Amino acid sequence: MSTIYVHGLGYIGLPTAAMFANYDHEVTGYDTDEAVIEGLDDGNVHIDEPGLRAFVTQALESGNLTVSNEVDEAKYHIIAVPTPFDDETKEPTLEYVEAAGEAIAPHLRPGDTVILESTVPPGTTVETLQPALEQSGLDAGSDFALVHCPETVLPGNIITELKENDRIIGGVNGVSTEAAVRLYESFVEGDIYTTENATTAEFVKLIQNTYRDVNIALANELALIGEDYGIDSREAIEMANTHPRVDIHHPGPGVGGHCLPIDPWFLGQNSDNLDLIERARAINDGMADHVVETLRDELGSLEGRTIAVFGVAYKGNVGDTRQSPGLDLAQALQKAEAELASPKPDGGVPPSAVGVRLHDPHVADQTLDLVDRKSAIAGADAVVITADHDEFEHLDPAAFADAMAERVVVDTKDVLDPSEWKSEGFSVRRI
Ligand SMILES: NC(=O)c1ccc[n+]([C@@H]2O[C@H](COP(=O)([O-])OP(=O)(O)OC[C@H]3O[C@@H](n4cnc5c(N)ncnc54)[C@H](O)[C@@H]3O)[C@@H](O)[C@H]2O)c1
Ligand SMILES: CC(=O)N[C@@H]1[C@@H](OP(=O)(O)OP(=O)(O)OC[C@H]2O[C@@H](n3ccc(=O)[nH]c3=O)[C@H](O)[C@@H]2O)O[C@H](CO)[C@@H](O)[C@@H]1O
The missing domain is CATH 3.40.50.720 (NAD(P)-binding Rossmann-like Domain)
Incomplete structure (x- = not known):
């Protein structure tokens, strides 16, 4: 003792x-x-x-x-x-x-x-x-x-x-x-x-998280390439991983939390040799903009649209919102709104705002304007799943179809059964 x-x-x-x-x-x-x-x-x-x-x-x-x-x-x-x-x-x-x-x-x-x-x-x-x-x-x-x-x-x-x-x-x-x-x-x-050597121990910790971050960036890049070929990248990655020496991680809405988005940068404190690592960070950070583009693709314009973001925790079944991909998406949507609202050369009327509703059953942060599930989807044009909380696996597509203005769902975490949602008339987009 x-x-x-x-x-x-x-x-x-x-x-x-x-x-x-x-x-x-x-x-x-x-x-x-x-x-x-x-x-x-x-x-x-x-x-x-x-x-x-x-x-x-x-x-x-x-x-x-x-x-x-x-x-x-x-x-x-x-x-x-x-x-x-x-x-x-x-x-x-x-x-x-x-x-x-x-x-x-x-x-x-x-x-x-x-x-x-x-x-x-x-x-x-x-x-x-x-x-x-x-x-x-x-x-x-x-x-x-x-x-x-x-x-x-x-x-x-x-x-x-x-x-x-x-x-x-x-x-x-x-x-x-x-x-x-x-x-x-x-x-x-x-x-x-x-x-x-204490420095070696510090280095080991950082490269464990860097490995994961870079691997997720590869998965995210493959997801974008997969879209260009019209295939489901998750299915492809799962099949690729059956090889004994392949272990590609999962794509998603970006990498959050207190560690993966930060620790790779610590390696650059006294080194100018970060190259792939910096690229990986940029790819992961770019996923929010990709979701915005997906929404534009589905809805035409985001003008006056209401988007429900399901998940502001940085990952499933935790309440921590540090570096949250869901909040990054909300910010990217607000940026898209600011671009919409910039003065038009023809002096046209500024468009109405993009409405973002945040819902998360695991987060208790009072500073975020969180709403319950029902309020989040009432009249919404699209739902985006940004955290793989257990609760989201049991969402009822029929109830969403009744409540929403448009039937668009973007599942960035592979929690929904696409066929169930499609049979309720939803256009289902996945990362
Ligand atoms: N959270 C994780 O998942 C995780 C995992 C591995 C490593 N880490 C690392 O561990 C460290 C701590 O992370 P965390 O998530 O526990 O942080 P945290 O913010 O949850 O907790 C840190 C605590 O330290 C206190 N504090 C600040 N200065 C202090 C001081 N001088 N003396 C005593 N207390 C002080 C703060 O008030 C706070 O309560 C970080 O370096 C983080 O990167 C975190
Ligand atoms: C090497 C390692 O395992 N390190 C862990 C990590 O803990 P974490 O909770 O931050 O880690 P993740 O679970 O990886 O989540 C991070 C983000 O990545 C997204 N993600 C994840 C997997 C995937 O395939 N595709 C993704 O997109 C996920 O949704 C989330 O946003 O750092 C801690 C602190 O150093 C460590 O202590 C802990 O061991």
């Missing part, structure tokens, strides 16, 4: 803190957001993830997990703070990592271990975190252990993957690596792979 401080209690830090606590470690969760600490102190779990509420409650009730709004001493410090990214400059924000290091420094003792779990550009552990921690007067590698151990859990299945996924552990030296291995061994059921 060890004492552990977990810095940052979000999607990663909170399940991690609860996991160590449920495996008998004495864990303190720390977050700079007072509301998070107050909520957890009252037993409120603020992260929407299957099974997490019960898992965290168990940890809190056992007394092994406590929360605090102050940093203190611990044998292990695990950092799971945000590493956001500026879409314009393509620069990461590492100030939270630095702040966590500076907060730990006054409490760091010889023999302690600091583990960075946040996803970061290669070099961050050594170049950003290490100097912040060494403000303690102690040296990384000799006085304290310093490690990068990337997190690879899949949102929607975090608790299972936390335990079962393999782990990559890269310390700044062998002693650091071993210190982290001893800790993770207490609950990790997957294999633990080690490297005595």
Whole structure:
């Protein structure tokens, strides 16, 4: 059993803190957001993830997990703070990592271990975190252990993957690596792979997500090419994947979430060699415009049309809307509207607006103007499915046919049965 401080209690830090606590470690969760600490102190779990509420409650009730709004001493410090990214400059924000290091420094003792779990550009552990921690007067590698151990859990299945996924552990030296291995061994059921280079561990995490992003870009490009040949690209990809060495991912409305659209750019922090990776990002980002074109193709003009977007979560069965393809589509539709509304050379009357209605049974975000299913489709000209939520598999095409003005459905996630919708008179377009 060890004492552990977990810095940052979000999607990663909170399940991690609860996991160590449920495996008998004495864990303190720390977050700079007072509301998070107050909520957890009252037993409120603020992260929407299957099974997490019960898992965290168990940890809190056992007394092994406590929360605090102050940093203190611990044998292990695990950092799971945000590493956001500026879409314009393509620069990461590492100030939270630095702040966590500076907060730990006054409490760091010889023999302690600091583990960075946040996803970061290669070099961050050594170049950003290490100097912040060494403000303690102690040296990384000799006085304290310093490690990068990337997190690879899949949102929607975090608790299972936390335990079962393999782990990559890269310390700044062998002693650091071993210190982290001893800790993770207490609950990790997957294999633990080690490297005595923290930068390698950072790189590995980024290339896992880059592989997925580039593979999805290939699938998206194949979907566009498939349309040119009038074939169903999903059927073709499924058949291609029967080959033992082919594994093409699924096309869709674009790539969302907090990781895949961001992490590939981190590779470009100190390298000018991103080429295919940049192209892949552009292809995936371009899928929203492709959906707009599909709608234009079906409806003629978008002028005065009402489009119902089903799914603003970034993927199925989660409530997270970060980098959501559904919201990107809403924005692309608004851009199309702005283009329509630009002054006409003949001085014609500006067209009426494109109406966008957002519906998502998994999202509770009050800042989004979400409507229920019935209100979303009443008088709508088209429905676009942009997240593969389970609920969407059971939509009743007859009810949609009755409620909508036009019978157009664009299924970007392969959740609908096209023949059922066609038999209700729908024009069904798929990606
Ligand atoms: N969410 C995922 O699926 C996922 C998966 C793998 C890796 N990651 C990476 O893990 C890191 C954390 O992501 P997340 O999704 O948990 O973020 P999050 O925004 O859900 O949570 C981060 C928490 O850290 C807190 N925080 C900010 N600065 C702090 C500080 N100096 N000290 C203590 N707490 C601080 C915030 O208040 C917030 O509660 C990121 O680098 C992310 O890229 C995320
Ligand atoms: C390598 C890997 O597996 N990494 C995972 C990933 O988690 P995620 O939840 O972000 O990942 P996805 O499920 O891939 O979804 C992303 C977007 O891609 C769309 N998509 C997906 C598959 C497909 O074939 N076609 C698509 O279009 C999907 O709809 C959604 O918008 O990053 C986390 C943080 O680093 C990791 O921890 C986690 O292991």
